[in-house]
Amino acid sequence: MLTILHKKRLLPELLQDYVDIHCHLIHDIDDGPKTLYDSYHLIKRAMELGINGFIATPHIMADMYPNTPQLISAQYDELKQHLEEKDCLPKVFKVAAEYMVDDNFEIQLNNKNLLLLSDRYVLIEFPFIQIPMNIEFIIDSLFALDYIPVLAHPERYRYFHHQGDFLTLLKQKGCKFQINALSLSTYYGNSIHKAAMHLLEEGFYSFLGTDIHNQLHLSKLSEIKVKKNVERLITPLIENTKNIFD
Numbered sequence: 001m002l003t004i005l006h007k008k009r010l011l012p013e014l015l016q017d018y019v020d021i022h023c024h025l026i027h028d029i030d031d032g033p034k035t036l037y038d039s040y041h042l043i044k045r046a047m048e049l050g051i052n053g054f055i056a057t058p059h060i061m062a063d064m065y066p067n068t069p070q071l072i073s074a075q076y077d078e079l080k081q082h083l084e085e086k087d088c089l090p091k092v093f094k095v096a097a098e099y100m101v102d103d104n105f106e107i108q109l110n111n112k113n114l115l116l117l118s119d120r121y122v123l124i125e126f127p128f129i130q131i132p133m134n135i136e137f138i139i140d141s142l143f144a145l146d147y148i149p150v151l152a153h154p155e156r157y158r159y160f161h162h163q164g165d166f167l168t169l170l171k172q173k174g175c176k177f178q179i180n181a182l183s184l185s186t187y188y189g190n191s192i193h194k195a196a197m198h199l200l201e202e203g204f205y206s207f208l209g210t211d212i213h214n215q216l217h218l219s220k221l222s223e224i225k226v227k228k229n230v231e232r233l234i235t236p237l238i239e240n241t242k243n244i245f246d
């Protein structure tokens with residue numbers, strides 16, 4: 001009996017027919033795959049693990065990856081065609097972006113020129129070093145323009161580890177939070193795993209994303225063993241992600 005209660009499941013078992021809303025799959029556009037061949041192999045292997053839906057989210061970051069919706073769409077079309085030719089097109093294969101909250105983001109926001117996860121959801125990220133000064137203004141502006149911000153991996157911003165109140169404030173404003181699958185392990189380090197488990201237990205998250213960039217990420221993800229209590233916490237997130245973005 002005790003053995004059954006403590007039985008762990010491999011994470012991919014829980015991700016069958018799930019739609020990944022945060023992944024770097026498009027070739028030669030950010031720190032994800034470099035070539036079409038790399039993109040194809042990453043997607044093929046993810047599909048072999050049972051993940052059959054993807055909204056690819058290349059970075060848009062003014063100082064490192066100054067991608068535009070036009071460039072992203074062109075690369076996405078090329079990859080989609082390649083996947084079709086290889087008979088490897090996932091059930092859901094869409095494109096959006098992961099927006100760094102920087103000056104360029106404010107311009108794109110004001111022009112209402114954003115690539116969305118779906119009708120209203122925008123995937124955003126913050127710098128890892130320090131919290132953007134104007135974040136409350138940006139979040140308010142997003143809602144004023146009828147968008148819903150989804151903050152990628154809040155557990156990975158160390159400045160929040162001792163400033164939980166700020167995440168509470170963002171949550172109260174209606175901001176959604178997305179946990180990275182790899183944060184369920186210690187891949188990013190113990191403190192990030194600990195922060196993720198705390199936010200998970202406190203009910204902060206709405207969605208789960210993989211944030212895979214490469215084969216190593218996928219290998220590490222495939223090895224994650226999920227305890228029963230964690231499975232109970234992440235299953236509603238996986239279902240919610242699937243229901244909203246399928």
Ligand SMILES: [Fe+2]
Nearest residue numbers: 022098152211
């Ligand atoms: Fe990402």
